[in-house]
Amino acid sequence: MLAHSKLIERLTALPAAQRQGFVRLREATDVTSFLGWLKAQTLGPRLYWHARERDREFATLGCLRELTDAAALAALHRQPKPGAGSWPRYYGGLAFDPAAALAPHWHSFGHCRFVLPRIELIRLGNQIELVINLWFDNEPAQQEAELAAACAALQQVQPEARLLPPAVLHGTRTETPDASRWHALVTTLTTPDHLAVQPKVVLARESRFATTAAPNPFDLLAALQPVTPNCFHFAFEFEPGHCLIACSPERLYRRAERHLESEALAGTIVRSGDADRDDQLAAQLLADNKNRLENRLVHADILQRLEGLAARADLSAPRILRLRRLQHLRRDIDADLETDVSDADLLAALHPTPAVGGTPRRKALAFLREHESFSRGWYAGACGLISDDVAEFAVAIRCALLTPDAVRLYAGAGIVEGSEPAAEWQELDDKLATLLGVLQPGDA
Incomplete structure (x- = not known):
């Protein structure tokens, strides 16, 4: 039966x-x-x-x-x-x-x-x-x-359906912001006067493909899973036809009773496809001042926000998280929570991290509200599951929002001292490459 x-x-x-x-x-x-x-x-x-x-x-x-x-x-x-x-x-x-208004495609x-x-x-x-x-x-x-x-x-439960290769995505692509606006924003954020009060802001881009036939989200996520190892995979469809999928490498936190695991994932370099060259690139990432600064701003902020919530918090040595096309700088955080700390407390303290927003948080969010020209919605949000004994959240990056009229892809880059507009724009393309390789295999 x-x-x-x-x-x-x-x-x-x-x-x-x-x-x-x-x-x-x-x-x-x-x-x-x-x-x-x-x-x-x-x-x-x-x-x-x-x-x-x-x-x-x-x-x-x-x-x-x-x-x-x-x-x-x-x-x-x-x-x-x-x-x-x-x-x-x-x-x-x-x-x-x-505090940001939601565009209609995020209302559900x-x-x-x-x-x-x-x-x-x-x-x-x-x-x-x-x-x-x-x-x-x-x-x-x-x-x-x-x-x-x-x-x-x-x-109403039905037997599982056969998964199919996702339909190839066609449609006009629109970037928000466009390359010229991106250049202007990065230039503004890297002036000495701005860096003195705002050492990091994470700028993001929405790549929108107009379509009348979005891929089935479950076919798409199934096709992405084998090519996105070391990632959280999730899909949220609260209303038919509106589905967020993500292949996120970044944990916000995992809590098991009073034990907490978090991480600072910031700093990026590509992979080459050659093992020896990848090792050289990883060593370059570990030594690069710009990427080390970007990661340091993240883990310092997380540790500061855990003060008063954690009885103990330890930071690991830096290491490399290798994905299919990218390598990231990662430092793990291991903590024991105080007795009365809830997940509501943790989410309020940790989300959004400087890895997706910036630091100081209040100033970074104020800058993005004024200058970012699209609705992030749940992109870079906190997604997961929660119960009294266990909770786990990932950061919703490397994600796509599928709606009846469009497919929207999102990517961001941390802008700090030493950031260059063209290099950061290329980083956005690098972060979308795996998604686009499945959605538009002939163009990858």
């Missing part, structure tokens, strides 16, 4: 004594591709999360509860453990800048949106389970309605 059919049987027989608060039922299942499974479903929202370590993978359907206020995340902290045996897990994220995301799904498909290691979530109150009518809603959701 299929897992969803077994869950329906269990729901039908669920004793009245177990219809209390948050309830989670699970059944072992076998799914070849989580993305293929999501592609086949019609129940939304459809959300996907795959950890960088590849040992944790989640796909979700439907919405049982929802949080749209970042301050409300604090209520998830230090809750009594439910009878379900595990705390409810919310999936979602925050926009890059909560909002500044904050976290979903407790009706259905979860979970892989931890080699174990895969299908999970149905319910939330009961003390009213018999509500309990019956909740059981009916859960059964109806499970009845």
Whole structure:
């Protein structure tokens, strides 16, 4: 019997004594591709999360509860453990800048949106389970309605679909800002007077392709996974036809109980395809003053923001994170949190990091609000999952927003002392190369 059919049987027989608060039922299942499974479903929202370590993978359907206020995340902290045996897990994220207006193509995301799904498909290691979530109150009518809603959701589950090569992207490409505007902004940011008060601002670019036939997001993400190792892979589709996908190398943080892992990922150089030459380029990156400064500004800011939140915080030696086309300078941060620190506290303190915004944060955001001529929305936002015992967030970079009329790609570059407009513009192209190599293989 299929897992969803077994869950329906269990729901039908669920004793009245177990219809209390948050309830989670699970059944072992076998799914070849989580993305293929999501592609086949019609129940939304459809959300996907795959950890960088590849040992944790989640796909979700439907919405049982929802949080749209970042301050409300604090209520998830230090809750009594439910009878379900595990705390409810919310999936979602925050926009890059909560004070910036959102363009219409970001409206379904909002500044904050976290979903407790009706259905979860979970892989931890080699174990895969299908999970149905319910939330009961003390009213018999509500309990019956909740059981009916859960059964109806499970009845909509379809077998996984075949994943196909994503459709080749055609359409007019528009850059915002264009190259001349980019040159002017970088020139402004690297004047001595500006650097004296604002040592780093991360400028970004939106590359928009007008289209009437956007690729299927799950086909696209499946095609990107093999060519984007050492990355988080996620997809958030809160409304049909509007989906953010990302292949992000950057962790914002992972929390397991009171233990916290974060990182400073800043500083970039290309890869050559030759192992010896890549080693030379990595050594060049480690020694380069401009890239070392960019990374130092990030890890110093993170450590400063953890003061008062962490009882201990340690910084690793610099090392190289190698991706398919790029190499990044990375320093890991390992910390133990104070007892009463919540994920709401961590997100408020750490997001956005100087790796995607700049430093000082307040001045960098003020500059971007005044001078950046497109809506970042969830680009460079914080995306992930959160429960009382575990939370994990990645930074939404190397991402694409797919809508019915356009595909938008985003890339950014940290502007610090020594930055040159042409080199930083080329860095944006380098960061988009893998995405474009899948979307426009003939042009890569």
